[in-house]
Amino acid sequence: MTQQSSEAVHGAASAARIGTGLRWLTAPLAAPHPMLWAGTAAVALVDGLWLAAAGIALDPASFGGLAALVVLLLFGAVFWSRPTSHPALRGMTLASAALMAVTASLGVLHYLAATLGRPLADPLLMRAEAALGFDWRAHVALVEAHPAVARALALAYHSSGPQIALVVIVLAATRRIGRLWAFVRLFSAALACAVAVSAFLPALGPYLAYGVQPADPDRLETVGALWHLDPLTRLRDGTLGTMDLGSMRGLVTFPSFHVSLALITAWALAPIPILGPVIIGVNGLVILATLSAGGHYLSDVLAGAALAGVLLACHALVRRPAPWDPSAASPVPASLAVRSALTPPPSLHKERT
Secondary structure (H helix, E strand, O other): OOHHHHHHHHHHHHHHHHHHHHHHHHHHHOOOOHHHHHHHHHHHHHHHHHHHHHOOEEOHHHHHHHHHHHHHHHHHHHHOOOOOOOHHHHHHHHHHHHHHHHHHHHHHHHHHHHOOOOOOOHHHHHHHHHHOOOOHHHHHHHHHOOHHHHHHHHHHHOOHHHHHHHHHHHHHHOOOHHHHHHHHHHHHHHHHHHHHHHHHOOOOOHHHHOOOOOOOOOOOOOHHHHOOHHHHHHHHHOOOOEEOHHHOOOOOOOOOHHHHHHHHHHHHHOOOOOHHHHHHHHHHHHHHHHHHOOOOOHHHHHHHHHHHHHHHHHHHHHHOOOOOOHHHOOOOOHHHHHHHHHOOOHHHOOOOO
16 A cells, blocks of 8 residues: 555544544534524624624623533533433433523624614504503503502513423423423524514513503512613613623513413423423413513514414424325335334333423
8 A cells, every 4th residue: 555545544534533523522412403503603603793893792701601601511411412321411401501502692682683773663562552452551550459469470470481491300301302302492483583573673662652650669560571671772872882691681572572482381391290280370370471560562462472373383283294105105024023013112212202
């Protein structure tokens, strides 16, 4: 063998080893879907370019802390992908890393979109509410007149965030890994759609638009309904110089992401005995609380529900098996049929969906 051919063989072997190493590293990270990771990277790239053009800086501490946590979770997912490891731990770490990366990248993009200064959509949303025959002010007054109900609704509304962690833990622990990946994909799609729509239809919300100020803040909590006003105002007038990922607040009014998330969360945990019905009930309260505790118009709620419905319907259609065609079926040898009958079904060893 000549020296040139020997070097070529050596180079091919080295390339093969590198390829094997990369596959070993990236294969455990293919879930929830390769396109989700590619899309997140693309959004992060857009974020970086837009931040530089807008002259807005990311707070180094919050960005560094989040990036380190995501990388640590990804390494955990690779570690727990070994044949002797627990798939539930891989599911928890990988789903958590994906949710954090998606939320951070889309959150930054959402903030940057507010700098476009698009006309506020509150007049349009108020007209839509009037056309629907719904009196938002009367609804809020009714809730304020019953402090116990108002507190229960506010508590349910603020449970949306902790419920995300609950979904990850429960679905991973019960080996419903396929359903966990579906939840992450649905969450990401809903958030992306909400951010895209709200970029063109920004709004302050009904409390400011209708000029409603609760008579007693202790009787009706409005923190979740008003906390977006300060960053939204500063982004629109160009006075926000540094973006802190740890204190970012949702600016979406239309459609309501809280409603979309409530329906997706209820779907995710519905099959779990005992917990499923409880979560469905809690998220029913979340949807109702979105009007008062969340400061949303009725059209926001309806649009958020429609968005979740479309995404869940698409998921169901994708999962639907193709109809069986007898003419396309190939005959099964008798020996294989006997062997299949004696072999335990593989579904006993697969991850539950």
